[in-house]
Amino acid sequence: MFLINCPYCGERDQSEFSCGGEAHIVRPKQPTELSDDQWAEYLFMRKNIKGVQFERWNHAHGCRKWFNMVRDTSNDKIHAIYKMGEKPPVE
Amino acid sequence: MKNKYSIFSLIKNAFSQHENWKQAWGDPEPKREYEAIIIGGGGHGLATAYYLAKKHNMRNIAVLEKGWIGGGNTGRNTTIIRSNYLWDASAGLYDHALKIWENLTQELNYNIMFSQRGVMNLAHNLQDVRDLKRRTHANRLNGIDAVWLNTDQVKEFCPIINTSPDIRYPVLGGTLQRRAGTARHDAVAWGYARGADEMGVDIIQNCEVKGIKRNGDQVEGVETSKGFIKTKKIGVVAAGHSSVIANMAGLKLPLESKPLQALVSEPVKPIIDTVVMSNAVHAYVSQSDKGELVIGAGTDAYVSYTQRGSHDVVEGTLKAILELYPIFSRMKMLRQWGGIVDICPDASPIISKTNIKGLYFNCGWGTGGFKATPGSGDLFAHTIANDEPHKLNAAFNLNRFVSGDLVDEHGAAAVAH
Numbered sequence: 001m002f003l004i005n006c007p008y009c010g011e012r013d014q015s016e017f018s019c020g021g022e023a024h025i026v027r028p029k030q031p032t033e034l035s036d037d038q039w040a041e042y043l044f045m046r047k048n049i050k051g052v053q054f055e056r057w058n059h060a061h062g063c064r065k066w067f068n069m070v071r072d073t074s075n076d077k078i079h080a081i082y083k084m085g086e087k088p089p090v091e
Numbered sequence: 092m093k094n095k096y097s098i099f100s101l102i103k104n105a106f107s108q109h110e111n112w113k114q115a116w117g118d119p120e121p122k123r124e125y126e127a128i129i130i131g132g133g134g135h136g137l138a139t140a141y142y143l144a145k146k147h148n149m150r151n152i153a154v155l156e157k158g159w160i161g162g163g164n165t166g167r168n169t170t171i172i173r174s175n176y177l178w179d180a181s182a183g184l185y186d187h188a189l190k191i192w193e194n195l196t197q198e199l200n201y202n203i204m205f206s207q208r209g210v211m212n213l214a215h216n217l218q219d220v221r222d223l224k225r226r227t228h229a230n231r232l233n234g235i236d237a238v239w240l241n242t243d244q245v246k247e248f249c250p251i252i253n254t255s256p257d258i259r260y261p262v263l264g265g266t267l268q269r270r271a272g273t274a275r276h277d278a279v280a281w282g283y284a285r286g287a288d289e290m291g292v293d294i295i296q297n298c299e300v301k302g303i304k305r306n307g308d309q310v311e312g313v314e315t316s317k318g319f320i321k322t323k324k325i326g327v328v329a330a331g332h333s334s335v336i337a338n339m340a341g342l343k344l345p346l347e348s349k350p351l352q353a354l355v356s357e358p359v360k361p362i363i364d365t366v367v368m369s370n371a372v373h374a375y376v377s378q379s380d381k382g383e384l385v386i387g388a389g390t391d392a393y394v395s396y397t398q399r400g401s402h403d404v405v406e407g408t409l410k411a412i413l414e415l416y417p418i419f420s421r422m423k424m425l426r427q428w429g430g431i432v433d434i435c436p437d438a439s440p441i442i443s444k445t446n447i448k449g450l451y452f453n454c455g456w457g458t459g460g461f462k463a464t465p466g467s468g469d470l471f472a473h474t475i476a477n478d479e480p481h482k483l484n485a486a487f488n489l490n491r492f493v494s495g496d497l498v499d500e501h502g503a504a505a506v507a508h
Contacts, residue, residue, distance in 0.1 A: 001391075001400075001401035001402055001403065014401065015401065015403040018392060019392055019393035019394075021347070021394075036493045036494065036495075037493055039493075040345075040492045040493040041343075043436075043492075044345035044436050044492040045343040045344065045345055045492070046334075046343065046344075046345065046346065046347055047334070047338070047343065048334035048344070048346050048347055048348055048394060048433075049334075049338075049394075050332070050334075050335050050348075050396045053394065055393070055394070073348075073394050073395050073396050073397075074396050074397065075397060076395055076397050
């Protein structure tokens with residue numbers, strides 16, 4: 001449990017947000033040409049990092065907007081928050 | 092058995108003030124090479140080593156544990172054992188485990204305090220009723236005991252439940268598996284550790300794996316905090332940290348690791364002699380032999396390795412508990428903790444080979460791995476020894492995420508995962 005600084009609403013309790021999992025997984029441009037292995041990679045395989053991880057979050061009980069977050073999963077410390085479409089910060 | 096526990100050994104040792112009991116398992120330094128290495132000295136890992144030695148005659152093996160035996164998720168779960176899963180593959184897997192549980196105390200010569208006190212699952216709406224009735228039919232077709240109880244029978248079986256129609260989620264009935272129950276969780280790890288040690292397995296505690304050495308697509312050994320150890324076969328049973336180990340081998344798994352919480356109350360006199368679970372309101376409760384209420388909460392909805400959990404998750408569970416059991420309203424909670432569980436997209440485990448030769452994974456047990464401990468160890472040992480799965484864990488391969496042949500137990504199992 002931690003505080004999240006929503007880029008649109010400011011600092012709010014984490015329970016107002018929902019996590020959309022690993023960020024920057026790009027939807028395949030031509031799904032019809034994907035092999036089963038590539039589908040599995042896109043749909044199911046996750047880095048699940050213990051350490052600094054890039055994630056998507058949604059302010060579900062607030063502005064309902066999506067944004068990205070860089071968070072250390074070993075201590076829940078948030079390193080950066082940036083809007084969708086913005087370049088991820090280089091650590 | 093060189094050091095059999097019995098009433099006679101108890102009396103004999105009483106004469107020397109219980110100061111001459113032999114250590115239940117040794118504390119060896121790692122050898123330079125093993126036939127197989129199990130990473131993770133929890134219940135599943137120790138059971139794997141035990142069955143590798145016992146059924147497959149592999150004695151030159153080691154279990155590497157970064158902490159101490161019984162100090163991981165084995166000692167954090169809520170000790171519930173049941174096998175009332177919907178799908179055939181899951182029913183086969185979990186009932187295989189339940190059958191081993193029934194004789195495990197005798198087999199290990201170690202009292203795991205297995206208590207078949209029954210597990211009751213409550214239905215709170217019409218869809219619950221339909222789903223749970225369907226599941227009892229599926230269970231019985233698979234030879235698993237299950238009965239449907241109406242509201243009055245639920246009340247009769249567990250009188251402290253509030254079955255008033257006025258509550259927010261009224262109890263419309265429930266299912267009961269009488270063979271289900273609980274066991275003393277750390278005793279399970281200790282019993283398997285003692286049994287494995289006796290057959291020559293090296294149990295190496297405080298030994299953290301730092302890397303996995305590969306030569307092409309064949310494993311060659313593990314880099315540990317106690318140096319490099321050579322081996323041709325590695326079985327990874329690292330629960331919440333499975334992805335961390337997988338990343339060392341350059342492998343990605345379909346897992347997300349999340350904190351799962353549980354809590355216990357102050358000890359009180361016997362009040363609930365069974366296990367009651369509710370899927371819809373996510374509340375489950377039983378009572379330990381010490382008298383504490385044992386309450387399982389949910390997972391946080393984001394990846395975290397912090398081994399604590401959010402307050403709102405506990406609050407949600409306790410709200411549901413209070414609605415169902417008004418008698419608990421003045422109980423004080425004594426302890427709360429979180430453990431990291433690795434969750435698969437289909438809420439079923441992975442007991443599988445990988446595309447790296449000699450590397451095997453037993454993971455993805457999510458929020459419900461304890462119940463499967465003996466079966467999981469038995470089937471994983473079979474998979475490692477024969478380099479192919481047993482028919483009971485064939486469906487739980489890693490390739491199912493490529494083929495699409497998932498074992499979708501989300502909601503199909505008796506409780507939400």
